[in-house]
Each structure stands twice: as structure tokens, then as C-alpha cells.
Amino acid sequence: MVAPATMRTTIGMQLLSSTRLLTAGLVLLTTTLLIVLYVSVYQSKKVRDTSEQVNATQLIIEHTQKLVMTALDNETGARGYIITGNEDFLDSLYTAGLNLQTKIVQIKDLLGRNREQQQLLDSLVKYIQLRILFSKDLIRAKREQPPDISRRMVENGAGKEHMDHIRMYGNKMEKSVIAMLALRKWNNEQSIQRLNYILYSVLAVVFIASLITIRKLHRDIRNREAGEKKFRALLDAAPDATIIADDKGIIRMINKQAEDLFDYTRKEMTGQPVEILVPAALHAAHVHHRNTFMKTARLRAMGAGLDLFAVKKDSSQFPVEISLSPIHTDEGLMVIASVRDITQRKHLESALRRSNAEMEAFTYSVSHDLRTPLRGIVGFTTILEEDYGDILDEEGQRITGIIKTNTLKMGHLIDDLLAFSRLGRLELSKADVNMSDLVWDIINETIRPEIKKKVQWTVGQLPVVSADLNTLRQVWVNLLSNAVKYSSKKEESVISVGHYSEDGEQIFFVKDNGVGFDNKYKEKLFKVFQRLHNEEDFEGTGVGLALVEKIIFRHGGRVWAEGVVGEGAVFYFSLPGV
Secondary structure, three states: OHHHHHHHHHHHHHHOOOHHHHHHHHHHHHHHHHHHHHHHHHOOOOOOOOHHHHHHHHHHHHHHHHHHHHHHHHHHHHHHHHHHHHOOHHHHHHHHOOOOOHHHHHHHHHHOHHHHHHHHHHHHHHHHHHHHHHHHHHHHHHHHOOOOOOOOHHHHHHHHHHHHHHHHHHHHHHHHHHHHEEEEEHHHHHHHHHHHHHHHHHHHHHHHHHHHHHHHHHHHHHHHHHHHHHHHHHEEEHHOEEEEEEEOOOEEEOHHHHHHHHHOHHHHHHOOOHHHHHOHHHHHHHHHHHHHHHHOOOOEEEEEOOEEEEEOOOOOEEEEEEEEEEEEEEEEEEEEEEEEHHHHHHHHHHHHHHHHHHHHHHHHHHHHHHHHHHHHHHHHHHHHHHHHHHHHHHHHHHHHHHHHHHHHHHHHHHHHHHHHOOOOOOOOOOEEEEHHHHHHHHHHHHHHHHHHHEEEEEOOOOOOEEEHHHHHHHHHHHHHHHHHHOOOOOEEEEEEEEEEEEEEEEEEEEOOOOOOOOOOHHHOOOHHHHHHOOOOOOOOOOHHHHHHHHHHHHHOEEEEEEEEEEOOEEEEEEEEEE
């Protein structure tokens, strides 16, 4: 590029030289003007593109927030209905999915070919749909099952897990598009600066051309400033406090939410190290973790599995949730940190834990209190049979037998309910478990020999897994005993145990040729007290499969079943792959 002083000298020589030099100068001038015109048009296009990108980003965020609000409305309606039983709360559930697909299509069109953002959208939609399905299951359970079933479904955390993912992916979507816009803005700013130099260089060549260029430059600058205002407004519209820092941990930009959250002004925070927002005792550790993160920067939640605290201007601390999004710019690596105050959530979680503890204590107390009269009934019934059996007629003996049998059944039911209740607070002690050895031990130790001989057993090669042995043993006991029980009326019982791997999961199954079940009722199988067969035909408490589901869920797996009436059933459970 020619310096301004050189350009001025060249102009003087052109005015005093021959026609040949003048012609060359005119050609040079024309070429320069064409270059300036091209650059100006190109830069104007970039500014317009930036403005359009800001508008598109605003629309993406608005539509994304509407998707999240769809899930929130769904959750609120479901919870309201579960708690109160008021059907008015269901209005949001019935309307939640009406415009869902339209919103998804609108966002996809705006995202274009950005694979990362398309994947984030797919994940967000997935969990919104799962949340809607879960709400439908809650409503079904509320209407069709005992009152405590729907509450237990809420307490098991599945719905919260869906909402946590919805919020997470919604936030990631917003941060991703904001980050992309910030990167384009900064690139545009650099282009504007280069154009500045070109235009003012041309000013030394010809005054008239420079006036035109300056007018164009001023117009571009105004457009850029308008784009910056839109970007600032977009940043301020983000739901969480947002902080942009460089690779040295120096704060470059914050939004209005960050000012309100930390009680600093933008001027006070900008240019300061991020450690001013970290408890003093953790400054050194935070610098170390920050430097480590910068070496392999990636989108992630900060301090996963840990309780994080931030510091306000007045030195007061509060719990936070932080997610980090790295972006690469011409100025180097930048990190966008989204900070959310979770003080209220922590209070709610603490209250929920207290409530669960009280409920468990109540369940245990009730179950314990029930045992005492049961023992009395069994004892007195036994005395009646032993001491007065010879004077009881046939009907009296039958009635005492019924009393004793039902009392024992109730005892088993109390035991199962206590076991189900304890699973929620039971600490799992994981170790390597040889599944083949475990299955054969259960077959040999728990199945009566005369019954075992009537069954054709097939046990495939099962892998070693990392699991809690005691609870996993209960899973196999329940599944194998069910297979024996429901195939006992067949002339020849056939029971198979096998395994396969799929999508990173270790999947196990127990298959029998028993009475089977209608698949349209399979969702009820793993609910407490849900039975698909008469107790007169197949005895049981109706808690065994619910125990199986809860144990596997605690291990991070899932359970399901398939059946054909009169032909048998297959029960599956999965464990996370090693």
C-alpha cells in the first residue's frame, strides 16, 4: 500500500509531467478509484450482513426461548395438576406441542448449515419432547394409579433431568449464536479499520474522490455503530449474566445482567481479572484451572459436580452455575462465561431433601408399626391352630389358614415396600461382578430343586460389569423367579439368559415361554402394585419389578419388556458400558 506522502509526491509529478505520465497517472487514479469503490461496496455489504446476522440471531434466541418456555409451561402444568388435581393446569399441556414443529423449522432455517447449532437444536427438541411425554405419563399415572405413584415419578428426578437438559441446551444455543455473532463483529471491525486506511490514503491522491470515500466511510461507521448497539442489546437480552474474557482472564465485556448480579458497573469490571468475582481463598486455584482450560478450551460446564460460589462487590458470596464457551478471534482466544445465581434452587433442593427424609422416616415408621400387630395375628392364629385345632370344624380351620396366609403375604409386602423405600438413600458400592457366576449362583441357591429340574435353562456368556453386587443380585432374583413363576404352567418351561452390546450399553435379558402379556400394558409392568395377572393364578406383591427398575436406574441404566400373550415374555435391563 502506498503511503500518503508518496501519493502526494506522485500527484505533483503527474501535474508537471508529459502527456504520457499524465495518462499513466489517470490510469493509476482510475484503478485506485475502482479499488476504493470495490472495497467500499464490499465493506458495506459486510456491514449489512452483520446487521442481518444480528436480526437473525435475535430471532433464533426468541424462537429458542419460546421452545424453552414450551417445556416450562408443560412442566408447570404437569406439576400443578399432580399437586392440586385441578384440570385447568392441563391447558398448557394440550397446547404445548401445537406450534413446536413450526418453531423448530423456523430455527433450522435461520441456523443454515451450522452443524454445531443444528446439533444443539436437535438435542433441545429431543429433551422437550421427552419432557412432554413424561408429563403425559404423569397425568396418566395421576388419573389411573394410586396418588403416590405420580408423586414418586416426580421425585425420581427424571422430569428435573429433562428440564436441566432443556435449560442447558437452550443456553448453549443462545451462547453459540451470540459467540458466532461476536466473532463476525470483531472481524468486521478489523475490516472497517483497513478500509479507513485505504480511504484516507486515497484522500492524498484526489480530493474529490476522498470526499466521496469519506462520506461512504462515515455511512459505514454509522452502520457499524448501529450493529454494535444491536449486539449490545442482544447481549443484554441474554437471560443469564454474561462475561467475555480473554485468554489472560481479563474481562473485556459484560452485559446488564452481570452488572446487576455482581453490583459492579461495566466500567468497574472491564479490564479487571475475572478473579475479582471468585472467593479470595480460591484465587490461586482458579488461575491454575483457568490456564488448564485455555490449553484445551471447549464448550463445557464449569466445576461439574462441585458447588461453585461467586463474590459480589460487597464481598458477599452466593452459589452459581457457570458454563464456558470458547471463541477464537483475531485478538486471540476469548471465553464467554454465562453465570446463573442458583440460590433459590439450592433452597428448594434443601427443602426437597428434608421432605424426602421426612417421607422415608414416615414410611419406615408406618411399616415398623404394622409389623407388631401382624406378628400378634400370626402368633394368635398359630396358637388357635395348635391348641384348638381339634375342636375347630372344617370351616374354622379354613378361615384360620386364610388369616395366616394373608398375614404372611402382608408381611412380605411390607418387606418389599421397605426395600423399595430404602433404595432411594442406599449407597451403591460398585465392584467387578461376574454376571455368569451370579446368575448360576441364584439359579442353584434360590430355585427349588424340583422346580429347577422342570426348566430347560440356557445361560449365555455374560460379561463382568462394574455394579453393586447386593442390589444387582436382587435384580436377577426377581427376574429369574418371575420367569420360573409365569412359565410354571407350561408342560416344558424354557428360560434363556443372554447379553449383547449396543450404543455403548451392556444389555442383559431374561426370556421365558410362559403366559406372556399384552404389549399395550407394558408401561405398567414396572410400577408399584401393577399386576397384569390374577393373584389367584400367580402370587406376588406387585413390587418386584418396581424394585428392578429403581435399582437399574440407580446404576444409570434402563429397563423394558416385550411380551406375547400365551407365548412368553422378555425382560431387558441395561448398564452403562465400561
